[in-house]
Amino acid sequence: MATILKPPKPKKCKCCSEKFTPRNTLQTACSPKCAIQLAKQLTQRKQQREEKEQRAAWNKRKAATKPLSHWMNMTQRAFNDYIRARDGEICISCGSTTAVSYHAGHYRTTAAASQLRFNEDNVHSQCSACNTHQSGNISPYRINLITKIGLQRVLALESNNEPHRYTREELDGIRARYRALLREILRQREAA
Numbered sequence: 001m002a003t004i005l006k007p008p009k010p011k012k013c014k015c016c017s018e019k020f021t022p023r024n025t026l027q028t029a030c031s032p033k034c035a036i037q038l039a040k041q042l043t044q045r046k047q048q049r050e051e052k053e054q055r056a057a058w059n060k061r062k063a064a065t066k067p068l069s070h071w072m073n074m075t076q077r078a079f080n081d082y083i084r085a086r087d088g089e090i091c092i093s094c095g096s097t098t099a100v101s102y103h104a105g106h107y108r109t110t111a112a113a114s115q116l117r118f119n120e121d122n123v124h125s126q127c128s129a130c131n132t133h134q135s136g137n138i139s140p141y142r143i144n145l146i147t148k149i150g151l152q153r154v155l156a157l158e159s160n161n162e163p164h165r166y167t168r169e170e171l172d173g174i175r176a177r178y179r180a181l182l183r184e185i186l187r188q189r190e191a192a
């Protein structure tokens with residue numbers, strides 16, 4: 001008994017998109033030229049995908065080998081950038097608005113109270129002179145801080161002595177939060 005083969009239906013060439021009638025169901029390109037081109041594209045795409053995967057794996061390994069102090073620094077930088085944007089160019093200690101540069105100055109230092117290193121009440125814009133040359137110029141800092149946030153919140157900072165150990169995940173979260181807040185401030189300023 002002879003099998004009657006149905007004539008193959010025309011389909012679209014995967015390379016040039018022209019309609020063609022395939023000799024069999026496996027044929028996906030209209031011509032040898034398109035078949036070669038298609039094979040090249042597939043190899044290239046596979047290579048790109050593999051390179052991308054390798055890069056991602058490498059970045060992940062690299063990130064995993066970084067010490068916690070690296071993420072602490074990165075996070076402090078993101079937080080400090082936000083504080084400077086929040087406050088603008090004004091020194092919490094001496095009140096100057098014309099200094100060459102402004103830093104994010106901790107009221108209680110990161111060395112003394114690491115648990116307050118990312119506390120918004122504890123960090124304010126400060127001129128570089130007060131920040132680096134007068135070790136924080138702390139007496140006027142306290143007076144102006146009370147004016148700014150109220151005595152209650154200053155006392156809360158001063159009595160907070162609960163040590164805190166940051167985890168990598170926690171730092172990732174804090175960093176993302178303050179990067180987003182900074183972007184929001186910059187976006188609002190641009191719109192104003």
Ligand SMILES: [Zn+2]
Binds near residue numbers: 017018034
């Ligand atoms: Zn073709």
Ligand SMILES: [Zn+2]
Binds near residue numbers: 091096126129
């Ligand atoms: Zn100052």
